[in-house]
Amino acid sequence: MLDQTTTTAAPVNADRLKAMMDGVTVFGAGSGGAMTRLTLSREDGAARDWLKAWFADHGFTHKFDGMGNQFGLLEAAGAGAPTVMVGSHLDSQPNGGCFDGTLGVISACEAVVAVTEALKKRGSASRVNFTVVNWTNEEGARFQPSLLGSSVFAGSAELDWALDRKDGAGISVREALADIGYAGNDHVPIPDALIELHIEGAEALDREGRKFGAFTRYWGATKYRLAFLGRQAHTGPTPMAERRDALLAGAYLIADLKAMAGDYGLDLHTSVGRLEVFPNSPNTVPAEAVLFIELRAAAPDILAEAEARMLADVDKAATRAGVGHEVRFIDRRIAGAFSPGLIRLADEVSLSLGETMRRLDTIGGHDAVAMSAACPAVVLAVRSRGGVIHHPTEFTSIEDQAFGTQVIADMLYRIATEGLDTVIGEEART
């Protein structure tokens, strides 16, 4: 499937990759390309069982930890050797697409198989072990915050705290894990490197007609769960002047946040993606409106300034609507950079496969962002048509999927044969 002029040491099998993508996509698929596989749902449980069976069929040891993070371990080098972890997440947004996350897990499976096949064919030993991973609740759609499984694994969030997070129906992560049989207690150590493949989720690659990139930096994010607190009253007789409408304050703030982003050009993203209204009855003035606010920026000073401006806007909106407010939850993700060694390796491999790698920023969170606090990590990107993500029409061709998978396989092959430190340099694990 690759151009004949390119060289690969560990060829991946696109047909096998496609069959695996089709196989796992059964769980949660809707019409028109839609995927609804909320984390720890029945559909997610079925997809996990599918992966567990795949691990068993291909000689991987299946483990899952207290967060339900699912691992397939392949001891290619034996105990004590460094481990390279590869993977992403099988959970999706509600009514999302079929490639976000899923491609990263499936391509990891295919890449590791391709590398072990190549090593075996040449009779070469591996200097590293491999682990395929499927992280719990990357999306943050059902439980907040996002990146929950990888954050606990990386040590930046507490297990008990994470297990106590509740979804909109009041079900905790702990209960949801038990429901689908993935409340585990396996211990899996922090790997020595982590590689994740993902669809781009923006249109830089697609617009420029390029098929491959690597995220070199990740934006910071400040996420607020903010409640405006009004007073429940009848929408009929209650005089307008006496209403304390929590939703009205929310409306003012949503408009303010949009306007604020405009002041920063391309350097700030703001959103309110989720809004909970209580009691949410057509003829009752809302007593409570809970806004799930996100501010994202590459520059820490812009992010801090935007947060301060937002808090001033919150006060203004509350005063104008005559309501109170309270901050329910804050989640901060610091901006940073991925592993220079892994980026350089991806660049070399991509070039050897005939493609120049595009350097990208990632604005959305990825499990590799959480993991980069604990070990060298990188997110590689294949183009998504029109930059679409979190939507049923999200699409990456099988050729592009296979290319991204091939880059991983060749990276793993070089690491396996030359050694991790040799290939990526002496990046310290923290």
Add this chain to the structure above:
Amino acid sequence: MLDQTTTTAAPVNADRLKAMMDGVTVFGAGSGGAMTRLTLSREDGAARDWLKAWFADHGFTHKFDGMGNQFGLLEAAGAGAPTVMVGSHLDSQPNGGCFDGTLGVISACEAVVAVTEALKKRGSASRVNFTVVNWTNEEGARFQPSLLGSSVFAGSAELDWALDRKDGAGISVREALADIGYAGNDHVPIPDALIELHIEGAEALDREGRKFGAFTRYWGATKYRLAFLGRQAHTGPTPMAERRDALLAGAYLIADLKAMAGDYGLDLHTSVGRLEVFPNSPNTVPAEAVLFIELRAAAPDILAEAEARMLADVDKAATRAGVGHEVRFIDRRIAGAFSPGLIRLADEVSLSLGETMRRLDTIGGHDAVAMSAACPAVVLAVRSRGGVIHHPTEFTSIEDQAFGTQVIADMLYRIATEGLDTVIGEEART
């Protein structure tokens, strides 16, 4: 319990009234005075069963129609005589209060019992029959529109259409009725007059230190269920300029509606009490925002002008946010006046009991508004503390409850002994 200088022909029993209010309030009561008895819920079913048992214990014939409207018929005069219907609704808002609706049903029970006791004591015949009613889905909290049961009964809405209305979870009225065993098929004819007692739900009475009033006019209402249609996308990478955020359009409109009400002083009420966001995930740009909009005015020209302005604001908000929109449902309630004869009778009775009746407008809907299209009807009002309604702190003292009940009893007694036409004049049934 009434002042000794006042006269009543059919004294009501405040202790009995209180015991009944306490009895039925068990079903759906929460802490701090809260009542959550959504129509056709399990709690509503239990309250209905309680009322059914009360009817059986007091010689009333229990009937319920295709909408689950619940009736207790007392043939005091025999077949062919006119019927006076009295009652309100047992359903509540989510986290609402214990008096809205419930007082109207329970006071009807007590008033009819007091009248029949008085007639019996004096050996007088009744010229009319009595029916106590509990209407289905007055509140419109679970199913829209509100006044659903009374509107079908009055002939202004179709039964099948009403049964097909669905709640937020997709459950139809038809299914919900079957679930609690109140899918009926009894035929109950349109009565010759209808009297409803309700808490005021505004503070005119309480502010003026008066305990009793009658609504003489009802405001018109125009209710829209309006959807803004954007495009689902990731709140991270998607450039701000490319977002099609349905919730942002909703926010613009909510602010516009509030501003518009300000332009009309006290003559226009506007609200968005319910907002449904899809997919409502923190890191997904909302694809859909459904606003439940209400415009209310006494003057038809103001209501029409407000609707036209709102539709222009909808266009503006959609354009500004780069989204589409569609109207999903419109409900119009025409402004009007209640029965002059019943208002005059209430005035006379109130005066004989030592209170001057305050004439009020009702802005909120009442089942008697729907019924006034079919027969002479009126809503009487007792004060609610601070004008509070649709809130757990909603409160009417037992003395005030008993006063309102006494007015109904004396009205019924005069109708029973003098005849309906004699007392209220020749108001035609339509």
